Amino acid sequence: MARTWLRVTLASLGVLALAAWSGVTAAAPPPGVSASSPAAVQITLPASPLMEEQKILHVLNRLGYGPRPGDVERVEGMGLAAYLQQQLYPEAIPDRAVEQKLKNLTTLTMTSAELMREFPQPDPKLRQKIATGELSRAEMMEMFPPEKRPIRIIGELQSAKLIRAIESERQLEEVMVDFWFNHFNVFAGKGAVKWMLVSYERDAIRPHALGKFRDLVLATARHPAMLFYLDNWMSVKSDFPSRPGGKGPKGLNENYARELMELHTLGVDGGYTQKDVVEVARCFTGWTIDRPREGGGFV
Numbered sequence: 001m002a003r004t005w006l007r008v009t010l011a012s013l014g015v016l017a018l019a020a021w022s023g024v025t026a027a028a029p030p031p032g033v034s035a036s037s038p039a040a041v042q043i044t045l046p047a048s049p050l051m052e053e054q055k056i057l058h059v060l061n062r063l064g065y066g067p068r069p070g071d072v073e074r075v076e077g078m079g080l081a082a083y084l085q086q087q088l089y090p091e092a093i094p095d096r097a098v099e100q101k102l103k104n105l106t107t108l109t110m111t112s113a114e115l116m117r118e119f120p121q122p123d124p125k126l127r128q129k130i131a132t133g134e135l136s137r138a139e140m141m142e143m144f145p146p147e148k149r150p151i152r153i154i155g156e157l158q159s160a161k162l163i164r165a166i167e168s169e170r171q172l173e174e175v176m177v178d179f180w181f182n183h184f185n186v187f188a189g190k191g192a193v194k195w196m197l198v199s200y201e202r203d204a205i206r207p208h209a210l211g212k213f214r215d216l217v218l219a220t221a222r223h224p225a226m227l228f229y230l231d232n233w234m235s236v237k238s239d240f241p242s243r244p245g246g247k248g249p250k251g252l253n254e255n256y257a258r259e260l261m262e263l264h265t266l267g268v269d270g271g272y273t274q275k276d277v278v279e280v281a282r283c284f285t286g287w288t289i290d291r292p293r294e295g296g297g298f299v
Contacts, residue, residue, distance in 0.1 A: 043081040064171025090170035105156040113295030115195045176209040184220040186229040196225035222298045230256040233288040257281035
């Protein structure tokens with residue numbers, strides 16, 4: 001299963017070493033138990049110099065966004081090992097209160113194409129009309145009220161992140177989603193990315209937050225938000241014919257290849273060369289977006 005590898009690894013490393021001071025260890029899955037089931041990771045807590053409440057506070061602060069009123073007592077009641085094991089399987093944790101609140105943020109379930117249609121970018125010519133007095137700001141606001149502008153997409157995504165961080169019972173999942181979202185960063189202010197951002201978190205990051213790293217890299221590499229942000233959608237071989245008027249792709253673009261090695265995988269001192277960057281960029285030519293200005297998908 002997609003999440004099996006990281007779940008077992010998290011547990012075997014003391015939940016990614018975040019709970020190291022709590023003395024967390026993990027045993028191998030018992031005979032006959034699938035590695036993808038909640039019973040697969042058997043967490044045990046050896047002796048620790050920390051008091052029980054200190055261990056719980058440490059885990060709540062490191063594996064989540066800190067304790068809420070009643071959290072320490074709740075974890076103490078169920079046992080720290082049981083809490084850690086539960087967090088590795090967020091899909092099995094009821095989170096109805098959060099799900100109910102998220103229903104009010106309607107953009108979270110929309111496709112990029114739907115978002116582009118519902119929240120179009122105002123015509124730049126309107127600014128000129130305001131500057132010349134042909135159109136008043138009040139008329140502009142009436143034509144494009146705030147609730148119908150692209151900024152609503154970003155606002156609702158930010159609200160969802162706060163709701164989940166503060167209220168979700170799936171704390172480890174939210175921490176990992178935020179971590180990977182930051183690691184595989186894209187910029188909402190660049191072109192069409194703002195309409196792709198909801199799908200990027202929902203479809204590329206969140207499903208793999210506790211899964212295999214290779215699946216996460218592939219999902220982000222193929223997503224239109226990453227393809228657009230790092231210009232790979234325009235990357236073609238150097239002798240690729242231009243469209244009439246010189247429009248369209250203009251040769252090899254190294255942005256994604258360099259980011260992939262420098263930031264996403266190997267690191268700045270990963271031992272690769274400029275030639276490696278070029279060769280990786282060549283490998284990704286042809287990975288593009290179908291109708292990027294209309295919210296199309298990977299092709």
